[in-house]
Amino acid sequence: MFGEGIIQGLVETARNFFGSYVEKDRLVTVQYPEERHHLPEATRQFPFLLYDGPDSDAGLRCVACQICEKECPPRCIHIEKSKDKKPDFVGKQQFYPAVFDIDVSVCMSCQICVEVCPFDAIRMDNEFELSTSNRFGGLLYTKRELSKSNEYYRRIHPTEAAETDERRVKEAEEAKAKAAATAAAAKAAQAAAAPSATANGAVGNGAAPKPADQPAENKPVSQ
């Protein structure tokens, strides 16, 4: 009524003013380029492609199945399938993407591509400093820019990565066991077929498993 509310307000702002010089926890601003907040594990910006091992081309998990391309709501993914094949982590011969582009200016970070990918090949990145001076090409990311190692994935999303790695190790072991079983069965079949080989040897040899289906060691794939 007599203006005492104004005095109270002035006292409050004065307390803020002087307090901000004394108490450090009053100033909550993070001085961004020098200091940064720790990003939460669930942070997601735009997708990236995972590869295993040191070589981003040989280890790329993507098999160019194009499910993500078809599922992407804003249609920001463009994939061109390769003509040849290369073995994946379990040794199966697979196609690989000759071209894999994501237009991050179109991407809406919905993570649907990650959810539909059956090969754990695409994941969400937490990189947000993506400004570019090139307005048209600068935000169109090619395979080279999208490929990031599994170590990087482990670093930015540890829980998710551990879960994926565990599953993939199990899958690889199962595939190896299966391959070993298949090989053993084939050997047994071969051994069983051996006595009759004298009768029609040329035909029996043709029925043996093709070496391409074996869990062969990775052979270098030319790009």
Next chain:
Amino acid sequence: MTALPAPTADQIWVWIKDWLVIHTPAPFQTLVSIVCIVAAIIVVFASLFALTVLLERKGLGRIQNRYGPNRVGPFGILQPIADAVKSLTKEDIVPRSADHVVHYLAPLVLVGASFLAYAVLPIGRNMTAVNLDAGVLFFFAIGSATELAVFMAGWSSRNKYSLLGAMRAIAQMVSYEVPLILSSIAVVMIAGTLSTSAIVDRQARFTHGIAHWYVFTPWGLAGFILFMIAATAETNRSPFDLPEGESEIIAGYFIEYSGFKFALFFLAEYIEMFAVSGLGITLFLGGWSSPFSFLAWIPSWIWFFGKLLVLIGCFIWVRGTLPRLRMDQLMNFAWKFMLPMTLFVILSAGVWRFLPATIAGSAALGAVVRWLVCALVILLPYVTLARTLEGGRKIEKREYRFAE
């Protein structure tokens, strides 16, 4: 060529000007004298503007528990330079349907009128640019010219927001000019002069080591507070910044200005604020004089600028505290509270003038009686007005049903 006396710290600027003048040929002496004074005023107050903008941004930041600008230079002290470069290099856009001549002239008239007010401000001993006999009158006359410039800007932009902003500005400035002038009339009555230099001289005397500042009297204190409130409204500063209320009319009367013309409006606003604070200092705070006789050795211009900076600090503090008023609150405050209170301040000053200084031969008793009577003349109407304006409305704690 006459020899100059040795310079003292108090008179150093006057001495420099005199030295320059006596070293120029006789026909140009007047011209050099004028140029010196004008250049000094423009340079000093424009740099004060830069400093104030930085202080304001820093201070408001701290009031809101932020850092404020700290990117340009150490602690952000070069921010005003960055701002100046930015405003100078920005494109100057004039609306196609604007009245081009008036649109162009408005910021110039505003800045010109704002700077003219400094002609009568005594910023130090013997440091009044023009010692007019009617200095206070001149100040208010020039101050009214800024209203013209504001309306020129609002009308010529041909924009509904700028016109609304200008109308608000005119309504506000006209309303608050009344209490502004009435509160200074009390000083003019007591001092018996309209000359700003003479008013300061009256206050630059000491009794028992304390200066005769008018703010040390009950009517002077009330008058000073009312003067500063009216000055805040007169210079369109928060909480009276309705003419540029961002939430309703974006930027008010200078909405259609960009680049350097916008910077000129900004400059003029601060220059006006300094000028009216300077007048407040001259009228109530003893101008360039020191409050106590043992501090009289500090140069007079330091006292003036020190007081000015303190007042600027108060402006920033108030801006960081109070929210913007509504238009009806603004007008009610001016006409129902400020105007009667200033009238009572004038009455109190009259009582102060005619009560005897000594009662029954005792100066102390006389002073006490004078103080009490004059304070009562102001306090009683204040309490009555505050109670009446409340209007029996009970302010209850508001309950928020959905928030929280």
